[in-house]
Amino acid sequence: MEASSQEVAEWMVNEIKFKGTLRQEDAIAYIRASFGEEHIFQNEKGNYSLSKEVKKAFRKLHNGKIAWERDGFFWAWT
Numbered sequence: 001m002e003a004s005s006q007e008v009a010e011w012m013v014n015e016i017k018f019k020g021t022l023r024q025e026d027a028i029a030y031i032r033a034s035f036g037e038e039h040i041f042q043n044e045k046g047n048y049s050l051s052k053e054v055k056k057a058f059r060k061l062h063n064g065k066i067a068w069e070r071d072g073f074f075w076a077w078t
Contacts, residue, residue: 003035008050009057011035016066016077023074024049 008031015022028048031039039051050058058066067078 003039005039005051005053005057008035008039008054009061012054012058012075013061013066016062016075021069021074021076023072025073027075 011030011034012022012027015027027050028040031050031054032048039054040048041051043049065078066075068075
C-alpha cells in the first residue's frame, strides 16, 4: 500500500516528539526505504529533500512547534 504525504509527515512529527530531533539525512533514508521515492526529490544541487506535499502536511501538523536548524540539517522540537 502506498503511503500518503500525511502519513510521512505524521512519522516525522512522532520521531521528533520522541527523540527531540530528526536529521535530514536520516529522514530521507527512512522515508525512501519505508514510504517510497515519491516523497523525496533531488534538487538542482544534487541534495535530497522532502516533496512539497510532505513539507506542507508536516508544517500543518506541527503548527510551529518544530524548527529547522539550517546549520545542522535537522528539525528539532521547540
